[in-house]
Amino acid sequence: MNQDSRLFIEALQRQDLAALRKVPKADLHNHFMLGGDRKWIREHCGIQIDPITQPLTSMKEMDQWSQKSINAHFGGGSGRLIMLEATLRQAVKDGVQVLEIGEDVWALKHFYQGDIQNLLGSWEAVRQAVAPKIELRFQVGMSRHCGIDYLMEKLAPFWDRPEFYALDLYGDENAQPIENFIPIYRRARQSGWVLKAHVGEWGSAMDVQKAVACLDLDEVQHGLAAAQDPAVMADLKARQVRLNMTPSSNYLLGRVPSLAQHPIAALKAAGMEVTINSDDVLIFDSDVSKEYLRLYQAGTLSAQQLDEIRLDGLKKLKVKAFEAAQENVA
Template sequence: MESFTDALKQRNLKKIREFPKSDLHNHFVLGGSRQYLHKMTGIKIEPVKTPILSMDEMHAWNWENLGERFETSEMRKLLIRATIHQAREDGVTVLEIGEDVWGLSEYFHNDIDELIEAFTTAQREIAPDMELRLQIGLSRHCPIGYLQECLSHFWGNRAFYSIDLYGVELAQPIENFKSIYRRAKKEGLCLKAHVGEWGSAEDVRRAVEELELHEVQHGISAIHDESVVRFLADHHICLNITPSSNILLGRIPGMSGHPIGRLYRSGVDVTINSDDILIFDSDVSKEYLRLYESGCLSAEELDSIRQNGLTVR
């Protein structure tokens, strides 16, 4: 029987897709199958071909390609189904996705059970053997009081696995979110945040220390400070990295020099993930193959990362 490393060395994307893998950094609104969405809506969504240089440009792309056409409860649920379809076709067996807290009132009539059912029903119908980890999402630009009010509907519900902070990384100081993350810790959630994509290595350390994070989404700027790299390795903080996204957002010049290779070899726990498939054409299997073809990581190293992603936390 051929192994995952064999599939990589043969550059056989179809075979790579057959092996189980995780996707722990996926924004479902942009994480779905473009073929499925085209079939269901007639809307053809093409990925970006050249780097976009800011989050503002990314949001502009999002508005142009999705915009108001997907701003209904029905279409939000379709995006969930599209993401689970995509993950199933890509061999993803552990998928972590969730809704932003403001989406509860916007798309699910302020009914937490309706929100949970939208995700779990899609998973049950499309990929019943997949492990679905539901995430609570926080937009970093939102006032803390507003987020706390929204979160009152989520606290105490055991359907949720993790909490994540995302959006414009420098929108407000990380310390502002301490009270929310202390409560999330008491709730037993996996604590995650986007940091170190646009910010500094010190921002990564500060976020981990202030919010007591278990995992960091991105975290690639840690590579610029050896003491932060050692800190992450010593404290077993996992970085959920999205290579193509980093390149197409202009954070990294190319795949061959992506810091995931140096971080992994320095003992930092890393996983390989998709981020926004519709924008970056970045499903997980393609990410593994791109990293291998670029020489950033060997087939054996990539297989080790794949297996680690299936057992994180």
């Protein structure tokens, strides 16, 4: 066992949050507009953002919270870069070394004059200033309610750019059938990107299986519903799909009755690769170290299992497009 693992396991056993923060971690499921350092935002912007403490009953309630607490203050282009800085500061403070975050496709025209170099340059300047040591994996994101033609048009400037690491899909899981997104994901695969989508948070195990098969996903954001069906878990395991989970978010959106009953334990026991992430720090008070500590305190997973998950998060994913390219060379 290496030094980091020993420190991490001992910190969990002592329930020492400050020590947990010092050990390297990944955050692979983070929406940067909601991922910031609360204290820094208060001190830098004079705005106090309070997390929720009781479970919400719908995504609509969460959207209302975001509108009031975030968009009202940070809705413009400069507000966006302030929230990016807040998220990077939060990640540094929490010992996050690998951070997957990104912009929504519509933001390019709206906030960066439709200029990819402007977008990339703006983000890199903030990263260099605040978190030069963090590996920032830039995702391209889109909402599930948007029309496919609209998304294809918005995605055109992004295709084949190696600066972007992954594609993600989020928003209302019931907005439209997952099959509609097949052309977009095929094109993203050609770009060599990691393919991700939010699924199985509100939807069923079958929804997760279908999305993975249709879109050829490498990773699923959430995917907790998969634990309801052993056949789906076996299928995802065979396909080497990783689930990027967010326990506090799941509890506070009423997706699980308690952290002790979170399906991450069943998924891990079934041999699936899972990771532990923040989702939305500002609304759920869910930084990555707190997530590990809460799962340990709830008895959901052992310190050893939590360390295995930490190491899996830091591991470089085997990207299918990359493997395919290697096979072609061979």
